[in-house]
Amino acid sequence: MPENLRVSSRxxxxxxxxxAHAxxxxxxxxxxxQESSLVAESTRQRVRDAIDALGYVYNRGAATLRSPRTATIGVVVHDIANPFFGALMAGIDxxxxxxxxxxxxxxxxxxxxRQARxxxxxxxxxxxxLLLCPAEETPASLIETIADWGMPCIEVMRHVGPSPLGDYVGADLRTGIANAVRHLIALGHRRITLLAGTADHSADRERLAGYRQAMHEAGLDDLSRIVRGPLTRCAGREITLELMRGDDRPTALICHNDLVALGALLALSHLGLRAGQDCAVVGVDDIDEAALTDPALSSIATHPRSIGRRAAELALKRIRTPDGERERIVLDAPLMVRASSQPSLARPQESP
Amino acid sequence: MPENLRVSSRxxxxxxxxxAHAxxxxxxxxxxxQESSLVAESTRQRVRDAIDALGYVYNRGAATLRSPRTATIGVVVHDIANPFFGALMAGIDxxxxxxxxxxxxxxxxxxxxRQARxxxxxxxxxxxxLLLCPAEETPASLIETIADWGMPCIEVMRHVGPSPLGDYVGADLRTGIANAVRHLIALGHRRITLLAGTADHSADRERLAGYRQAMHEAGLDDLSRIVRGPLTRCAGREITLELMRGDDRPTALICHNDLVALGALLALSHLGLRAGQDCAVVGVDDIDEAALTDPALSSIATHPRSIGRRAAELALKRIRTPDGERERIVLDAPLMVRASSQPSLARPQESP
DNA sequence: ATTCCGTTTTGGATCGATCCAAAAAGCTGT
DNA sequence: ACAGCTTTTTGGATCGATCCAAAACGGAAT
Known part of the structure; x- marks a missing residue:
């Protein structure tokens, strides 16, 4: 290892x-x-040369002291280890x-x-x-508090309160789920179970609303069933095993996200059932795996990377115009139909 | 939406x-x-009360101007959308x-x-x-440059140059891969193909070295085969399909990471071959999916979350003692044996 | 030559913390 | 009461940028 001689106090x-140099x-x-247009081109060049010659490093701390802009943004997600948020972050970045x-x-x-800290x-x-995917149970007042701080805040994917108060970017899961239900109903399914999370946040409520609405439209309220559990692959597997062992088995599962859906696929194959044939499965997020499982998983695409990009763009816009009209950007969440809910494989499970 | 009345220039x-207040x-x-111990307890309390009463917000920009510490750290990974780095980041965080x-x-x-910027x-x-997982082709001089800046830098998972120059935290993939090869050889495998990446960085070279070493130990140099391709699920699938269609098929695959390995599993099942029986598959990283595929995937565990934690701890330590002895932390990468390379399922494919 | 006006450039005050040497306050023990 | 400590507290100088009102410049028109 080369000696670590640090020029003390260069x-x-x-x-x-x-x-002085310029x-x-x-x-x-x-x-x-500051890239100001006030400076004459020749002067600008001279200054640039001096910067290069002396190896100047801009001190943003000092700049921040005087000016309100820091060129930084805060991002809060609830779990960066979740591939969904990884992709979201990639879009933001x-x-x-x-x-x-x-x-x-x-x-x-x-x-x-942790969120407060x-x-x-x-x-x-x-x-x-701030780009904020609020933690569960976040009080609705938080958004106002942040606004009081004078800090623009974009809610991402989740929002506190019944509808977003300020800027928001998310996916239209309500419609997405409703379409999935309609798709399953069209295939002849009646007993469609929703595997939901245990938490109570907007993204969860939206899924529920979409599910209820579509079931209601089809007059299937009495057959609607919602099962709650942790949102992991394992939990998806366990819950599905249990569901399929009962007498009143569902013929289709809509899972809160693809991780849960992959768990469900595992459970089915473990029971010797064929997904898409013996039981349809639909996930949410359309992560990379979805297209590659066997059978391939139908999934509602949430396009996390795009959402990240849109959210970051909105944040930059809000920084430029803090008092501009608040925006609610809700991206389509189209159903990607694959073998796990294939029409050709469907058969009516019961008559209405 | 409530009116956005911002008290201008509060x-x-x-x-x-x-x-003044205290x-x-x-x-x-x-x-x-600064949590200094110089202040008397009673005074400290009085000040704390004043802070709460007036709603004071510490201005770190101003502090930075005078003191060298900012309480911030920079993290560079090469792809935050990759679940491995998501988990790594979770540990750091x-x-x-x-x-x-x-x-x-x-x-x-x-x-x-982008890295330079x-x-x-x-x-x-x-x-x-700085916590740095250097981009491919990063020149060895970068680490010295950063040191010249007076900025502690911990290389994570990858390092530039033949061996880490300064602080480093990673997984012992060389031994991990070598053990996997030995395990496969013990099961009777001889034609063991390594699916490597196209890039040339330390993490790739280490895998190669481990593979070569173990094959050499067993006197199988002539049978060793290395195939290069992109490190995605799709690529893993395509490459495996091609490999298995050739005459000189391998009986075992060691894949650069689990994504590639999952692709390989798909290819095998598509060809009607049973992983672990007709061809063994081993991945690297031991991501959550690995234990849940069918058959379950043997994988070399790299424990990204732990690596993230250790790297962050080392960074904090280096901040405290910038001239301390440089450390090289290399965590074990144990092989998790599962059905895709199960002893009981193995059968000698050919005699040595 | 002088005035006018748009374009560039400038010096001093300022942001809000930390650092440091020195002063003040509190203790002991004589 | 005072010297000799240790423990707390303090005021000014300072970090390195931005802001702003005013000055300098340069060309065109009078």
């Missing part, structure tokens, strides 16, 4: 040094750093990089305390905006 | 206000904010939150330009340390 290059004032250099913004990231783990930190760092 | 509460000097308040640090995150997408930004923000 004199730091500042705006002042650049100004023969202009500090103000001018500052304007160049992509958009922010183009705008020279950098994101702070935190996983709340659906803990209100991180938000406090974001305030201290004076981020320009 | 007077900001500063240290000075707290000092009847002490600014310096004392500052010491309280966990550890940092306990230390009241916040991470900046960027996905380099294995682009040197983000690093420049991190320098401007004066992060206290």
């Amino acid at each position: 004199p730091r290059v500042t705006l002042r040094d650049i100004a 023969g202009v004032s500090r103000s001018t250099v500052s304007l160049v750093m 992509e958009t922010l990089q183009d705008a020279d913004y950098v994101p702070f990231l935190a996983s709340s783990g659906d803990s209100l305390a 991180f938000l406090a930190r974001m305030r201290e760092h004076r981020v320009d905006a | 007077p900001r509460v500063t240290l000075r206000d707290i000092a 009847g002490v000097s600014r310096s004392t308040v500052s010491l309280v904010m 966990e550890t940092l939150q306990d230390a009241d640090y916040v991470p900046f995150l960027a996905s380099s997408g294995d682009s040197l330009a 983000f690093l420049a930004r991190m320098r401007e923000h004066r992060v206290d340390a």
Whole structure:
């Protein structure tokens, strides 16, 4: 290993040094750093040369002290280990990089305390905006509190309260689920079970609403059944095993997300049942695996990367125009029909 | 939507206000904010009360201007959408939150330009340390450059150059792969193909080295075969299909990661072959799916969350003692044997 | 030559914390 | 009461940028 000789207290290059080297004032250099159009092209070039020559590093901390902009954004998700949020974050990151913004990231783990702590930190760092997928049980007042702080906040995928108060970007799961139910009904299914989560947040309520609505439309209210459990592959498997062992078995399952749906597929194959033939399965998110399982999994596509991009774009816009009209961007969540709910494989399970 | 009336230019509460309210000097308040032990308990309490009463928000930008510490860390991975890095990030996040640090995150997408840009930004923000999973083709000089900046840097999972120059946290893939090869040989396999990536980085080279070493030990150099391709599920599938159609089929596949391995499983089942019986498959990473496929996938566990935690801990340590001895933390990567390489299912495919 | 006006440039004040050397306050023990 | 400690507290200088009102510049028109 090469010796780690650190030049103790190397004199730091500042705006002042650049100004001296380029023969202009500090103000001018500052304007160049801000890409201001006020500076004459020739001067700008001279300053740029000085910056390169001296190896100047812009000190954003110092800049922040005077100006309100920090070129940073805070992102809160509830579990970054979940591939859905990984993809979401990738979309956010992509958009922010183009705008020279950098994101702070935190996983709340659906803990209100962790979420609050991180938000406090974001305030201290004076981020320009917040992208928030609120933790379960987040009180509706939080959004107002954040607004009081003067910090733009975009809710992503979930929102507190019955409908988004401010800016929001999400997927139209209500319609997505309703369409899935209609699709299954068209295939002859009647006993359609919804595997939902145990938590009570908007994304969960929307799924429920879509399910109820479509079942109701078809006059199947009495057959509607909702089963709650953890949202993991394992839980999906266990719950499905149990469901299929009962007498009143469903002929179709709509799962809260693809992880649960993959668990359901495992359970079916374990029981010697063929998904799509003996029991239809539909997931949510359309993660990469979905197309590659056997049989391939029908899934409602939520396009996390696009949602991330849209959310980040909206945040940047809100930073530019803090008092602009609030926006609610709800992306389509189309059903990707695959073998696990294939028409050709369907057969009526019972007459209505 | 409630009106968005923003109190324009609400007077900001500063240290000075707290000092006045608590009847002490600014310096004392500052010491309280820094949790210094110099302040008497009674004074500390008075200051805390004032902070609560006035709703003071610490201004980290201002603090940064004077002190070298920012309580931020920069994290570069090459693809945050990859579940492996999601889990890694979760580990990092966990550890940092306990230390009241916040991470900046960027996905380099294995682009040197994006990586360089983000690093420049991190320098401007004066992060206290860097966790870096270097993009492919990153020149060895980068680590020295970063050291020159006076910024501690922990390489994670990958390192530039033949061996890590400075701090490093990773998994012992070399031994992990070698053990997997030995395991397969013990089961009677001889034609063991390695499905490697196309990129040339340390994590790839280590896998190769482990493979070569174990094949060599067994005197199977001539049978060793390495196939390169993209590291996706699809690619794993396609490559496996092609391999199995050739005459000189392998009896076992070791895949660069689990995604590729899952692709391989799909290919086998598509060909009517039974993984673990007609062809053994071993993956790397031991992602959640691995245990739940059918047949379950043998995999070399890399424990991304632990690696993230260890890396973050090391970074915090390096911040405290910048000139401490450099550390190389290499975690075990044990082979999780499952049905896709089950002893009981194995049968000698050919005599040596 | 002078005035006018749009384009560039500038110096000083300022943001809100930390650092540091020195002062003040509290203890002991004589 | 005072010297000699240790424990707390303090005021000014300082970090490195931005903001802003005013000055300098340069060309065109009078």
